[in-house]
Amino acid sequence: MIKNERQYRITRRQADRFAQTLEGFRERPEGANGMHPLIAQAQVDAVSSQLADLEAELREYEAIKEGAFQVEALRMVGDLPALLIKARIARGLTQRELADRMGLKEQQIQRYEATDYATAKWSRIREVAGVLSIELGSSDAPVKALQ
Incomplete structure (x- = not known):
């Protein structure tokens, strides 16, 4: 859970880095780096999962700041x-x-x-x-x- 603006900024930067990394994985043609396709897909899945978690935390914090809180x-x-x-x-x-x-x-x-x-x-x-x-x-x- 993001607890303050500093953590929000850090999480935002991390999410941006994960998004860039994921984009880099997707722009490379399969097998271009000599990696087995299953390993390459595992990397994409891992980064995608981390990015989804960070984005969920960011959305929760933003929603709370907007007053969506019960x-x-x-x-x-x-x-x-x-x-x-x-x-x-x-x-x-x-x-x-x-x-x-x-x-x-x-x-x-x-x-x-x-x-x-x-x-x-x-x-x-x-x-x-x-x-x-x-x-x-x-x-x-x-x-x-x-x-």
Whole structure:
């Protein structure tokens, strides 16, 4: 999952490189490099698969930034870190802006997100959720977006 603009830019560059590599494979006539056709096809398949994964991550991040994000989709506590990250992105906040709103350093938010909030106390998670207008509720309705 892409968690910030820096990761988005890196992923975009990687996807572009994979696309160029794939195009290079497809422009070469079969057998031009003396490689067995099955090996050549395996290379194309591997690069295509990696490119598809990167493009899916890019589409997900772009959709979240545009607001296509369902808070109600959270069903398990394990989903909470991704929910917080996606909510931050959907609200148009950078890690720095979230940190500023909470009176923290940007690096602290980066650490929380890099570790999927494993090092954060429950009180801090609730604080992040509050800043992001997410109410953490009962087991019947684990979360809801505040209006």
